[in-house]
Each structure stands twice: as C-alpha cells, then as structure tokens.
Amino acid sequence: MRIVTVTLALLLAACGGAAHAPLIASDVEITRPMPGREMSAGFLVLTNNTGTPVAITRVSSPQFESVEIHETTVTDGIARMRRLDELRVPAHGFTTLERGGKHLMLMRPVDEGNTVTLQFYAGDALQLTYTYTYPTETS
Amino acid sequence: MGPKNLFVAFVLAIALSAGIFLSVRMQSSSESPSAEQSSIFVLPAPSPLPAFALVDQRGEPADETVFDGYWNLVFFGFTHCPDVCPTTLQVLSAAKQELAAAGQSPLPRIVLVSVDPERDTPEVMAAYLAYFGDDNLGLTGSEEEIRKLTGALGIYFDKRPTDGDNYSVDHSAAVLIVDPDGNFYGLVSGPHQVENYVNDLPRVLGSR
Numbered sequence: 001m002r003i004v005t006v007t008l009a010l011l012l013a014a015c016g017g018a019a020h021a022p023l024i025a026s027d028v029e030i031t032r033p034m035p036g037r038e039m040s041a042g043f044l045v046l047t048n049n050t051g052t053p054v055a056i057t058r059v060s061s062p063q064f065e066s067v068e069i070h071e072t073t074v075t076d077g078i079a080r081m082r083r084l085d086e087l088r089v090p091a092h093g094f095t096t097l098e099r100g101g102k103h104l105m106l107m108r109p110v111d112e113g114n115t116v117t118l119q120f121y122a123g124d125a126l127q128l129t130y131t132y133t134y135p136t137e138t139s
Numbered sequence: 140m141g142p143k144n145l146f147v148a149f150v151l152a153i154a155l156s157a158g159i160f161l162s163v164r165m166q167s168s169s170e171s172p173s174a175e176q177s178s179i180f181v182l183p184a185p186s187p188l189p190a191f192a193l194v195d196q197r198g199e200p201a202d203e204t205v206f207d208g209y210w211n212l213v214f215f216g217f218t219h220c221p222d223v224c225p226t227t228l229q230v231l232s233a234a235k236q237e238l239a240a241a242g243q244s245p246l247p248r249i250v251l252v253s254v255d256p257e258r259d260t261p262e263v264m265a266a267y268l269a270y271f272g273d274d275n276l277g278l279t280g281s282e283e284e285i286r287k288l289t290g291a292l293g294i295y296f297d298k299r300p301t302d303g304d305n306y307s308v309d310h311s312a313a314v315l316i317v318d319p320d321g322n323f324y325g326l327v328s329g330p331h332q333v334e335n336y337v338n339d340l341p342r343v344l345g346s347r
Contacts, residue, residue, distance in 0.1 A: 034218075034225070034270050041221035068301070072222045074329055079223040079312040083301050099226045100330060107305075 022050045023089070023120065025130040027096075030116050032134060033109050040064070042104030042118065043097045044130075048089040056087040058121040065108035067118070072100055178327055178335035179343055185322035191287040193252075196265035196277035203321055205276070209248040210324075210344050211317040212336075215294050217255030217308050218267040224251075227331050231314065232271040234336035243341055250317075252288065253279040254296035254310045292323055316343065 028044040048054045059067045069084040084102065089095045097103050106116070120128040188203045195201045206213075212231050216224035231249045239246055251268060253259035256279045259267075264277030279285075289296060296310040312329040325343065327335065 031221075031225070034267060039219065039221055041225075070221070070307075074223070074312045077311055077313055077328055078295055078309055079329070080299070080309040081220070081222065081307040082299075099222055103222050105221050 021128075023048055023054060023128045025118070025120075025128060028118075028130060028132050030104075030106065030132050030134070038108045040106040040109070040116075042067075042106055042116075042132075043099065044104075045094055045096050046087065046089050046120070046128075047094040048091060051091050053091050054089045054127060055122055056089065056120045056127065057085065057123055059087075059104055060119045060121070061106060061116055063109060063111055063113065063116045064106040065110060067107070068105045069102065070105050071102045074100070177339040177342070178332075179316065179325050179339045180327070181325040181343070182323065185318055185320070185324050186291075187322050188317070189287050189291045191284050193278045193280035193284050193288075194261055196261050196268055196279075198261040201278055201280075205278070206250075206317040206319075206321040208319050210245060210319060210340075211250045211276070212247045213250040213252060213292075213315040213317055215252050215254050215289060215296060215310050215315075217253055217310070218259050218263055219255060220308070223312060223329075227312070227314065227329070228271045230331040230333050231336065234333045234340070235272065237333065237337045238340065241337075243344065245344060247316075247340060247344065248274060248276060250276040250278065252285065253277070254285065254289070254308050255298075256280055256282055256285060319347075 024047045026045045026047065028042070030042045031040045033040050046056070056069075059069060061067050069087055070081050071084050072079060072081050074080075087095060087097075087102070095102070104118070115131050115133050117129060117131045119126055120130075188206070190203050193201045193205075195205065214224070214227055214231065216227065218224070228249065228251065235246055235249065249268075249271065251264065253264060259277075259279045261277070261279060264279055268275040268277045278288075288294075292315055294311045294313070294315070296308055298306050298308050300306045312331075314327045314329075314331060315323065316325040316327070318324040
C-alpha cells in the first residue's frame with residue numbers, strides 16, 4: 001500500500017511538469033539593443049514554488065558579455081540606478097522586475113540572433129534557464 | 140477541507156475580490172484629473188534661460204535660442220540608461236502621436252539633453268532619438284555648458300560608477316516645458332504617463 005502511495009505521488013509530481021518547477025520565469029520582456037547602444041534591459045517575474053527563499057546572485061546569458069541586476073529608484077524626483085548583489089524571491093512568493101524598478105542590464109551583445117537565453121544562479125547552483133524570443137518586428 | 144467549508148471559502152473569496160475591485164474603481168474615479176489637478180505645474184511667470192553653448196544631434200551649435208518656435212518637452216537623461224530614459228521618451232513619443240492623431244496643432248517637440256556628454260556624442264544622440272519618432276532634438280556638449288542649463292532649471296545630475304569603466308548617472312526625472320519664446324514655462328513630475336500629457340498638454344499648447 002505504501003509503495004503504491006509513494007509511486008502515485010512520484011507520478012503525480014512528474015506529471016505536474018513545469019507547474020511544479022522550483023523557480024519559474026514569466027512575463028519576460030527583453031528590449032532589443034537600441035541603435036548605437038550595447039545594452040538591453042530585461043524585465044520578468046520570478047516565482048518561487050518552494051518553501052525556502054531563493055537568492056539569485058548571478059544571471060548570465062550566452063548572448064551578452066555580461067548581465068547585471070539593477071534597481072531604479074526615483075526619490076525626491078531623482079532617478080537613480082543601483083546594482084543589486086542578489087535577487088531575493090520569497091518562499092512561495094515572487095519578485096517582479098519591471099520598468100521603474102528592478103531590471104536586468106544585459107551588456108555588449110555577442111550575436112544578433114532572435115533569442116536570448118538567461119541563466120539564473122544561486123551561488124554556483126544553476127536554478128533556472130529561460131530562453132526568450134524577440135517578438136517579430138511590427139512597424 | 141470539507142465541501143461545505145470549501146464553498147464558504149469560495150464565496151468569501153468572491154466577496155473579497157468584488158470588494159477590492161469596487162474600492163479601487165471608486166478610488167480611481169475620485170482621483171481623475173480635473174482642470175485644477177493638471178499634471179503640469181505651470182510657473183507663476185515664464186523664466187528666461189541662461190546663455191549656453193551646446194551642440195545638437197547633427198553636431199551643429201545650439202544656444203539658448205534653440206528652443207524658439209516650439210513648445211519643448213525637455214528631458215535630461217542619457218543613452219546608456221536602460222530603464223527610466225527610454226521609458227520616459229517612449230511615453231512622450233506616444234503622447235505626441237496621440238495628440239497628432241487627435242488633430243492637435245501645434246505639436247510639442249521632444250528634447251533630450253544629455254547628462255552623460257562623455258558617451259553621448261551627437262552621432263549617438265541622433266541614432267537614439269530616431270528610435271522615438273521624428274523631429275526630436277538632442278543636445279550635448281561639455282559638462283560645464285550642460286550645467287549652465289541644468290543649474291537654471293533646478294535639474295540634478297551626478298555620475299555614479301557601477302563596475303569597471305561602467306557608470307550610471309543619477310538625474311532628475313521631471314520633464315520640463317520650455318515655451319516658444321525659449322522660456323522655462325512649467326514641468327511635469329514623474330512617473331510619466333501618456334494620459335497626463337494627452338489630457339493636459341492641449342491647454343498649454345493652445346495658451347497662445
């Protein structure tokens with residue numbers, strides 16, 4: 001009976017697939033590097049499905065030489081941008097990277113392809129890989 | 140949870156959502172702008188700008204007369220800014236498009252003054268501004284000359300190293316309005332929203 005229960009539980013967990021992945025990226029938007037600029041901004045929502053807070057300490061991308069996490073604040077009418085050492089995603093919670101707030105700064109693109117792959121690390125552990133496809137240009 | 144408790148929880152959730160929805164709706168309608176609540180702060184009297192010597196995005200000399208003949212929406216930013224600057228310029232550009240579609244005449248001119256003249260050369264400014272529509276003006280030059288303009292307009296900017304050779308620039312987020320006589324006329328504080336410009340600019344643009 002026990003074996004059946006455990007097997008069923010494992011099967012259910014497997015069938016859950018992406019919905020039960022520990023860390024999920026959604027609402028992803030990466031701006032195209034603008035003419036003359038060697039930099040893009042990345043916005044997304046990171047959801048943590050586990051009972052333990054996750055601290056993303058590094059983001060990388062094969063399409064860019066370097067990726068940093070920054071936060072915009074506007075206080076007393078002054079816009080400032082500060083680099084963040086980590087992105088904390090609370091247990092069973094989420095963090096939003098959006099215009100006017102936290103965002104990824106992706107610097108010096110190395111190719112002109114149509115996709116950007118993001119790799120999110122907590123320390124040395126790769127927590128999540130997400131590939132974004134630029135929407136087709138509409139003028 | 141038993142089925143009865145589940146049902147009660149479900150009904151409570153619906154009631155809570157409806158309550159929140161209604162209160163948000165009521166709040167936003169009581170805060171909609173009226174004539175007295177324009178998003179544009181107009182100075183008691185237009186204020187002349189000091190003399191300055193900058194260059195525009197074609198590399199042509201631009202002094203304090205460069206604003207003449209237009210209602211100018213002037214934003215102080217830099218092209219290496221990934222978030223606030225493109226977002227603000229996008230809002231201004233979208234607002235201008237909406238005003239144009241509504242038959243507004245004259246239309247305002249969008250002006251970007253660089254607070255990062257080291258990296259923002261005329262060529263860089265030209266390419267960047269083209270991204271936000273036509274007929275925009277870019278001003279850059281020496282920091283000393285830029286500070287003549289920002290000082291008179293109460294605009295703050297300061298370079299902030301990030302890592303290696305990289306740096307960001309802290310800067311005021313307001314959009315300033317310079318009238319067709321080249322005077323400082325008013326300002327709009329952030330966060331910048333298309334509706335505010337579309338609703339409140341026509342009164343300013345039509346005031347003479």
